[in-house]
Amino acid sequence: MAGVKDVARRAGVSVATVSRVLNDSARVTAETRARVLAAVAELGYRPNAVARSLRTDTTRTIGLVIGDILNPFFTELARAVEDEARGAGYSVVIGNADERADRQDHYVRTLLEQRVDGLLLCPTAEVTPLVRDVVRDGGPLAFLDRTLPGLDVPTVRADGTAAIGALVAHLAALGHRRIAFVSGPALLSTGRERTAAFTAALRACGLPARPEYVQAGDFQAASGRAGAARLLDLPEPPEAIFAGDNLMALGALDEIRARGLAIPGDVALASYDDVPWFTHLDPPITAIGQPVQELGRRAVRALLDRIDGRPVEPVVLDARLVVRRSCGEPAEQGSDETEGRLPR
Structure with missing residues (x-):
């Protein structure tokens, strides 16, 4: 070499x-x-920081590169990683990729040059040459939340398939038949998985999967608002909108309110990803919550196992449906929410 x-x-x-x-x-x-x-x-x-094993020198630090620091999901995830790492005697250095492959690679390269002992990566959609080199060189690396095709890397993520199925069944039970989805980008594994689960859930409930009722977004608030606008402008607008993440739900909420429409009277609203402020809205927002704290804990444990040379298996945790009042009737008599249960 x-x-x-x-x-x-x-x-x-x-x-x-x-x-x-x-x-x-x-x-x-x-x-x-x-x-x-x-x-x-x-x-x-290739610079030595990429070519050599990450374990040459011990710094008691791990690197974490997340998709978007402004997204509450990633903010909470970073906190969970930091808490678990600190308990194990490690510090965490965080980089914000801002959902861009070039920024992701900048932070990956920087963290490697700083001789971190291991790296947790929430990858962008693109398999970059740098990430491929890191995988090939065999340094301690784990993916968090997302996967990349063709790379054999331990991954810690949540599966929302069952929760999305429960959400669509909940909407159907409330009488909604025209159910729409503002999806994440198809290039991201999370975007593809949620869209596939939504389509399968419609079929399971005997509801049509109308192409115009799936609008592509990018996990940012502006795309959520634009997607909701396109849906509400349809000759036959949906009765319910499901946003593929919390920021797109915020954008959809802005568009619905800007039109003077009521939730859920005129249109129901639900979100993938649960965030604390959902409970403070009127009505509170039905959401699919990911086990963020457990994701962070398990990711750190997986990475430390890799640092110590122990085998690591993929970790897949279940997301859950949190029913509130934004889709119709109250979740439960005298309660604002019911986790994982449908209203009677």
């Missing part, structure tokens, strides 16, 4: 110059930078 000295020899520069180019220093001319990068490409050189 080529080293930094090989790159320096090929480019006709010093090792220090190669280091400055790889660290994007301004103290290098454009011609020299181009020559060094050409040598890197020709030799297939």
Whole structure:
């Protein structure tokens, strides 16, 4: 495997110059930078932080790269990871990918260069060369919440299939027949899984899966509002809207209220991901809650097992339906919510 000295020899520069180019220093001319990068490409050189095992040096730190720090789900997940890691004597360094592959890779590279002992990654949709290299090099790595196709990496995630089925059955029991979904991006494993579960749940309840009732979003509030607007503009608008995450539910809520519509009188609303502020709305929002604390705990344990060289099996936890009043009748006499149970 080529080293930094090989790159320096090929480019006709010093090792220090190669280091400055790889660290994007301004103290290098454009011609020299181009020559060094050409040598890197020709030799297939990868910086030692990527090529070497993450376990060469022990720092008692783990890295966590999450999808979107503004999403309450990821914020709570990061807190759960930090709490569990601290209890095991580790510190956590967090990077926010903002759902972008380039930012994800920036933080992965930075964390590796800082010699973290292991890495937890909530991957973006794209299998980047850097992530593929990290997997190939066999350093302690685990995926959290999401998977990537073709990569054999231990993953800790929640399965919402049964909970989505329970939600659609709940909506059907309340008399809703036109049920729509604002989905997450199809490139993300969570987006694909939730859309497939929603379609299967409609079939199980004998309801039609109308293509116009599935609007693509991107797990951001603006796409939730835009998706809800398209649904409500249909000649036959849905009676219920299910948003694929909490931020898109917020966007859908904004659109419904902007039109002067009542929840659930004019349109029912439900969300994947439960967040604390759902209980403070009027009416409180029916949601599918993920076991966020347990996801964080299990992810840290899985990563520490990998750091110690122990075998790690995939972890799949169940999400649950939390019935509140945003879809119709109260969840339960005298109560704002019923976890995992349908109203009698």
